[in-house]
Amino acid sequence: MDLSEINFAVLVASLIVASTPLVLAALGELIVEKSGVLNLGVEGMMIIGAVTGFIVGVETGSAYIGMMAAAMAGALLSLLFAFIILIMQANQVASGLALTIFGLGIAALMGHPYTGIKSPQISTISVPFISEIPVLGTMFFQHDLIVYLSLISVLVIWYFLNRMRTGLILRSVGEDHDVAHSLGYRVVTIRFLAITFGGAMAGVGGGYLSLVRVPQWTEGMTAGAGWIALALVVFSGWRPFRLLIGAYIFGGITILQLNLQAIGVNINIALLSMAPYLATILALVVISMSRFRGNRGAPGCLGRSFVKIT
């Protein structure tokens, strides 16, 4: 075993790439949950994004067009969920599970002819001047557009939720839909929009996974990433910046275990592969134990159906 084979700067850079799908999907789910809806279908929307992004990316030769298609596919699938829970008043937990099962099936069906193909390259954009800084430049400023986009999204979503009137309305719908309704806000419309946004973000996250992170299509390739994104939202206490930190810690564990596998550390591969999932459980326990309870930020109406009885 030779730990010096691991280049720290490259490690951090790959950590950021590994975390980006999680950041995107979890940010989307954050908005959905802030509107009072629990969508457990993140995994399904991510994998649909992954397969659609990959297919469109391969066919057009552009990873960015693929990524856009991934967003649309994720949003489209989330509309199905929105319809079932908002119009048909179905149980949100069960409908989310159905969305995941359905998404995994559809993705496997669509992706079958594309197994084993290479995806088009994505170009990285080096930020002028600062990317030349040794070590730090490699870590943070030589990434592709989507990575920068994910970081900007964190800022924008924080600003939206905490500084904008529309963000306040979204939060009020999530806190108490009956009060929001009596104040004249359109609960169902707002939730529809939130769910669609969440779907698009999960879709891009999935697309990033198949086009950049892996980059290949294999059946069931999300391997629980959607569920980890859900856990990250809880872990963050519904706060965008803590979500980003959580995702990077998580990405760090994943990258570290992959690197340890690569340099042939004397630990069984199966044990190393368990690490990300065990870390997620541990993180959830720690956050629930800690003084500022993880669920303090949980919206009041999370997971409850809204029925307009007037």
Add this chain to the structure above:
Amino acid sequence: MFKLIPRENVSPVLSLLGPLFSVGLTMIVGGILFYFLGVDPFAAIKMIFWDPLMSETFSTYSIPQIFIKGAPLILIALGLSVGFKANVWNIGAEGQYIMGAIFGASFALSLYPLESIVIFPAMILIGVIGGCLWSMIPAFLKVKFQVNEILVSLMLVYVAEQILALASLGFLRNPDGAGFPGSRNLNQYTSASNAEIIAGTGIHLGVLLSLLMVIFFYVLLFRHSLGFKIKLLGNSPKASGFSGDNPNKLIFLCLTLSGSLAGLAGIMEVAGPAGQINIDFNVGYGFTAIIVAFLGRLNPIGIFFAGIVMALTYVGGELTQFMLNLPAAAIQVFQGMLLFFLLSFDLFVHYKIKLKGNK
């Protein structure tokens, strides 16, 4: 626009109609899907829902197969349904199923080649304990630290899958297996084999147990006060507290039941139809059972029929895969769709719908 009026009493006719309607609608939409996949929709639907039961060529093999595949689904779904009623969402039954199989098989294989009649019952018991222990992790974390059981139980599925890989490539690998992954075949170890009880059909003890469990759960839920307490916890946790029930105990109970039954299904499968622990041992019964639980309306009798229907789609799905070259994933799409229709139909069960204009 429409207006929803809550029903005072849930209509029993409608709640029975829901599953039937959903299966019908799934056939239609599934048929359209098959058409786009370039497969004759009528042939495919007939092959999935009709041929396994009625065709002379397939039915002698298929009918027992439906029960064999239905048994784990029914066992797991029964356990899950209790939790779902109480709003305890164990969605990691797949992991508990794997752990049940690993625990039981490890015990039996550690005694190989010793022959004794106590091995089989002890192996089953240890399998049940294995599944139960795995579900105790989310139960403990939920009760002690209020950690969400959905996420923990699901994460543990991935951990269990890695343990399965570890077992089939490492500690349970067959020493006489020429280096191939996978354990010894339990069917060749008389004391541990879950042999068929009706010759030539493959029907094993697990099938019989799944039927007995349906009756047991029916009594538990409808003839015993525990059933009421569980329902109360789900519908109104506050009232449940006032009536003196300890919600933590009920959470433990729900996860004990679902974990144990998933473990039972796992050990029955590994000692019976599967025969050995291998990397591809689990095929998603734990997840499909969630659909079975809902399709059966969380009612034991309903779950029995739902398990049979779902097993039919598995057996029929294999037929279409074999005969029409339809991808295996098509059946998963089918199952997801079924759940969508079913959940949507609940609207009509719980609400009356009136047009707003004409009062």
